[in-house]
Amino acid sequence: xxxxxxxxxxxxxxxxxxxxxxxxxxxxxxxxxxxxxxxxxxxxxxxxxxxxxxxxxxxxxxxxxxxxxxxxxxxxxxxxxxxxxxxxxxxxxxxxxxxxxxxxxxxxxxxxxxxxxxxxxxxxxxxxxxxxxxxxxxxxxxxxxxxxxxxxxxxxxxxxxxxxxxxxxxxxxxxxxxxxxxxxxxxxxxxxxxxxxxxxxxxxxxxxxxxxxxxxxxxxxxxxxxxxxxxxxxxxxxxxxxxxxxxxxxxxxxxxxxxxxxxxxxxxxxxxxxxxxxxxxxxxxxxxxxxxx
Amino acid sequence: xxxxxxxxxxxxxxxxxxxxxxxxxxxxxxxxxxxxxxxxxxxxxxxxxxxxxxxxxxxxxxxxxxxxxxxxxxxxxxxxxxxxxxxxxxxxxxxxxxxxxxxxxxxxxxxxxxxxxxxxxxxxxxxxxxxxxxxxxxxxxxxxxxxxxxxxxxxxxxxxxxxxxxxxxxxxxxxxxxxxxxxxxxxxxxxxxxxxxxxxxxxxxxxxxxxxxxxxxxxxxxxxxxxxxxxxxxxxxxxxxxxxxxxxxxxxxxxxxxxxxxxxxxxxxxxxxxxxxxxxxxx
Numbered sequence: 001x002x003x004x005x006x007x008x009x010x011x012x013x014x015x016x017x018x019x020x021x022x023x024x025x026x027x028x029x030x031x032x033x034x035x036x037x038x039x040x041x042x043x044x045x046x047x048x049x050x051x052x053x054x055x056x057x058x059x060x061x062x063x064x065x066x067x068x069x070x071x072x073x074x075x076x077x078x079x080x081x082x083x084x085x086x087x088x089x090x091x092x093x094x095x096x097x098x099x100x101x102x103x104x105x106x107x108x109x110x111x112x113x114x115x116x117x118x119x120x121x122x123x124x125x126x127x128x129x130x131x132x133x134x135x136x137x138x139x140x141x142x143x144x145x146x147x148x149x150x151x152x153x154x155x156x157x158x159x160x161x162x163x164x165x166x167x168x169x170x171x172x173x174x175x176x177x178x179x180x181x182x183x184x185x186x187x188x189x190x191x192x193x194x195x196x197x198x199x200x201x202x203x204x205x206x207x208x209x210x211x212x213x214x215x216x217x218x219x220x221x222x223x224x225x226x227x228x229x230x231x232x233x234x235x236x237x238x239x240x241x242x243x244x245x246x247x248x249x250x251x252x253x254x255x256x257x258x259x260x261x262x263x264x265x266x267x268x269x270x271x272x273x274x275x276x277x278x279x280x281x282x283x284x285x286x287x288x289x290x291x292x293x
Numbered sequence: 294x295x296x297x298x299x300x301x302x303x304x305x306x307x308x309x310x311x312x313x314x315x316x317x318x319x320x321x322x323x324x325x326x327x328x329x330x331x332x333x334x335x336x337x338x339x340x341x342x343x344x345x346x347x348x349x350x351x352x353x354x355x356x357x358x359x360x361x362x363x364x365x366x367x368x369x370x371x372x373x374x375x376x377x378x379x380x381x382x383x384x385x386x387x388x389x390x391x392x393x394x395x396x397x398x399x400x401x402x403x404x405x406x407x408x409x410x411x412x413x414x415x416x417x418x419x420x421x422x423x424x425x426x427x428x429x430x431x432x433x434x435x436x437x438x439x440x441x442x443x444x445x446x447x448x449x450x451x452x453x454x455x456x457x458x459x460x461x462x463x464x465x466x467x468x469x470x471x472x473x474x475x476x477x478x479x480x481x482x483x484x485x486x487x488x489x490x491x492x493x494x495x496x497x498x499x500x501x502x503x504x505x506x507x508x509x510x511x512x513x514x515x516x517x518x519x520x521x522x523x524x525x526x527x528x529x530x531x532x533x534x535x536x537x538x539x540x541x542x543x544x545x546x547x548x549x550x551x552x553x554x555x556x557x558x559x560x561x562x563x564x565x566x567x568x569x570x571x572x573x574x575x576x
Contacts, residue, residue: 006469007479009402016396017408019389020449026434027446028415031426038426092312095305102306108561109313114571115556117508117526123533123549124319127326127542135322138338169316174568192296227421231510235530249421253511256425265425272422280417 032273038266057267066243067251067268074247077161078225085165086217089172090210094202096173097180107177114170118163119231125163126236149237153244156237160245163236164229171224172217179213180206219283226275248272320553326546327351334542346543354547368548371525374440375507376555378524381444382506383499390453391495395483397454398461399469416451420512428515438519447512453498456573460491497570500563504556525552 007013039057041050061067092110096103113121128134129149137147149156183206191201230249233239239246239254246254252272256265322341326334329344355368366374396402397409420427427446436442464487472482488495513524523531529552532545560567 007400009400012479013396013400013402013405016392016400017412020393020412020454021408023389023445023449024411024415027427027430028418028423028449029411031423031430032414032418034426034429035423088312092309095308098305099302099309106309106313108564110316111564111567112557112560113316115504115508115560116553117510117556119510119526119529120549120553121319123529123545124323126533127546128319128322133335133339133542135339135341166316166319171571174571178568178572198298198301227419230421231526231530234510235533252422253424257515262425269422269424269426273418276419276422277417 035266035269035273038262039270040263041266042263053263057263058271060264061267061271069243070246070248070251073157073245074226077157077164077229077245077247078222080161081164081168081225081229082218082221084161085168086172086214086221088165089169089176090207090214092169093173093176093180094206096177097206098198103177107174110173111170113167114174116167117231118167118229119235121163121167122160122232122235125159125166125232129159149241151241153241156241156245160229160232160236163232164225167232168221168224172221175213175217176210179210183209216283219279223276223279223283226272226279323546323549326542327550329543331541331543339542350543350547354544354551366520366523366528368525368528368551370521371523371528372551372555374443374522375524375526375552377440378443378509378513379503379506379555381440382447382509383502385444385448386450386453386502387495387498389448390450390457391488391491394454394457394461395487398458399479399482412449412451412454414451415449420447424511424515431516437516438522442516443509443513443522443524444506447506447509453502456494456498457491459573460494461487464490493566493569494573496563497566497573499570500559500567501570503559507556528552 040052040054042053042056092106096106099106116124126149129136129147131137131148131150134147140147147155149159187209188201188205191205196204226247227249229247230253233245233247233250234253237245239250248268249272252265252268255261255268259265322339325340325343327350328347329340330346330349333340333344357367393408393412397405431437431442431446434442436445468486468490469482472486477485508526509524510526510530513522513527514530517523517527525548529545529549532548
């Protein structure tokens with residue numbers, strides 16, 4: 001934590017941490033405490049008077065069917081995004097790990113979607129699935145599927161899941177490939193000598209050995225799906241149709257900036273903060289455990 | 294290579310090429326859309342092979358009014374805004390994180406751990422969960438529609454501070470001892486020893502932060518109301534909305550292409566640093 005040898009106490013260290021600390025206080029701690037404070041208030045329709053109501057906003061949320069639906073939807077969305085992009089990445093990494101020549105070329109060709117902004121990813125997918133022009137609705141018509149994510153809630157959900165998972169494959173692939181390449185070759189060779197085929201080795205050796213990475217990626221993907229996918233939802237569906245894709249982050253934004261329900265939005269913010277803190281704690285505990293290996 | 298299985302090797306390549314194609318498909322369609330004239334882009338099915346309008350679309354998007362019928366800033370202006378924002382965020386984050394990591398590792402002072410935990414908090418509060426109150430703070434400070442408002446609230450960073458702390462901890466104590474014997478003060482040590490020693494880490498972090506800054510969406514969306522301050526990533530959404538009235542997909546997709554080229558170029562060109570940065574900051 002601290003160097004054995006260090007500089008004597010003076011004013012200097014305070015000056016050094018000052019920029020970071022001031023920004024943290026002004027733009028993180030103060031707004032967050034404001035959110036907590038506002039979550040205990042109810043403002044009347046004209047914004048004239050506010051009333052301190054303790055946990056009423058939270059109780060309202062806990063009984064609000066729309067909010068609970070949104071909660072369930074967010075979890076469904078996150079699970080789908082994580083499973084879809086992680087399994088795709090695992091399969092690709094498994095094959096890339098086998099290849100002697102060209103593995104880095106494949107890596108280059110697979111990692112760049114990481115650099116595409118979520119809202120752009122959304123724009124690309126919404127264009128591909130545009131009901132009148134897009135290439136996929138055109139192809140789907142041949143198999144009798146009528147695609148219109150502006151009207152059909154489950155199709156809208158599928159579309160945002162695809163877009164979100166597509167963007168995340170790069171990240172997952174990178175971590176899986178790195179994990180697989182760090183497995184000692186002798187281990188895999190020993191298994192091969194004992195007669196285990198490639199599929200058997202993947203199932204019984206490689207997959208269990210990369211399980212710490214799987215766990216780490218689960219947390220990262222959950223955080224990604226919960227918070228970073230705002231742009232995708234905003235560009236592709238705006239939470240619709242009929243709230244079918246309104247995930248929690250989108251709802252905070254919508255209720256706060258469009259609906260101007262300050263107390264309700266603040267209460268949702270507080271719940272989200274608790275969720276992030278929980279996820280961060282899980283992530284850090286995992287990191288600590290990993291150090292012991 | 295464990296054993297020679299030619300068929301499995303072929304299968305591996307086939308699967309990987311298939312994966313690459315799926316990953317690249319949206320970009321291919323975007324590129325193709327950006328090379329056709331507007332009339333062709335209103336006829337279903339949309340083309341799958343490039344047309345001959347790339348330069349026309351490029352010029353119209355970059356220097357023309359962009360999408361007709363909407364009031365947006367010229368695209369070159371938005372690209373510049375994005376560049377300023379991304380650079381300010383990445384340099385700002387690196388600078389303040391280096392300084393605070395230096396203070397926390399090399400000085401013993403009261404409340405050292407308190408500051409450390411205070412910085413840690415930023416990790417737990419992404420902008421998405423405290424949108425409204427942060428917006429109010431920035432509005433009260435009069436930073437709406439400015440580069441300062443776009444970048445400063447985002448430059449506090451726990452991950453960067455942690456990473457530099459980790460880097461500094463691996464630097465042998467003898468470095469500091471000998472520097473002090475030679476009469477170097479703290480800032481001299483910082484500039485002449487710590488910064489050069491962590492050069493690759495700084496570069497790796499820069500790659501990640503540039504992408505992070507360039508791709509900001511929700512934050513610029515909230516605090517820029519003047520068209521002159523919009524960033525390229527934000528503009529896509531406005532164009533998609535306009536597209537519902539008058540679809541000009543060739544221009545929209547050209548804009549999307551221009552918006553993703555800088556960060557994608559950074560990732561591909563600096564792949565080694567990118568991978569290093571990604572694995573260091575997230576663990």
